[in-house]
Amino acid sequence: MSSRCTCCGRRLEWRPQNPRQRYCRRAICQNERRRRWRKAKLKADLDYRNDQRDSQRSWLEKHPNYWVDWRSRHPEYVERNRELQKARDRVKAELAAVTRTGAVLAKNDACPDKSDEISVVYELLPAKAAELAKRLLVGLWPGHLVAPGPCRPRSP
Numbered sequence: 075m076s077s078r079c080t081c082c083g084r085r086l087e088w089r090p091q092n093p094r095q096r097y098c099r100r101a102i103c104q105n106e107r108r109r110r111w112r113k114a115k116l117k118a119d120l121d122y123r124n125d126q127r128d129s130q131r132s133w134l135e136k137h138p139n140y141w142v143d144w145r146s147r148h149p150e151y152v153e154r155n156r157e158l159q160k161a162r163d164r165v166k167a168e169l170a171a172v173t174r175t176g177a178v179l180a181k182n183d184a185c186p187d188k189s190d191e192i193s194v195v196y197e198l199l200p201a202k203a204a205e206l207a208k209r210l211l212v213g214l215w216p217g218h219l220v221a222p223g224p225c226r227p228r229s230p
């Protein structure tokens with residue numbers, strides 16, 4: 075067993091009352107220990123998760139203006155969240171356009187017609203919406219979209 079704190083790495087004082095101690099007594103390390111315990115408990119224990127949810131709902135019913143007040147005290151958060159939501163809405167709209175029309179998104183000038191210079195012509199194939207969504211959300215295509223589907227040489 076390690077004699078170092080799992081959180082900060084400092085040497086632990088061995089205590090016979092708690093031979094399996096993994097965190098030192100510093101407040102920051104104890105807070106981290108509690109945070110990790112709670113996270114694991116929420117993941118593993120459905121009853122605990124439901125109790126926490128009910129408790130939070132009950133508290134919020136008693137303090138209905140909590141989030142309104144919080145947002146008025148944190149305008150920078152509100153603005154950041156608004157910008158992120160606009161970005162999410164743009165991705166959603168682009169996906170809806172692809173799904174609705176079956177169209178392939180492509181930059182108009184991505185492949186200008188220069189037939190005499192091109193030895194192979196590629197054909198765009200429709201991408202699966204889920205794959206497209208994944209790529210858009212992880213930012214593989216920032217800005218304009220180019221060739222969202224796989225390409226293959228077009229048969230003559």
Ligand SMILES: [Zn+2]
Pocket residue numbers: 079080081082083084097098099100103
């Ligand atoms: Zn520590």
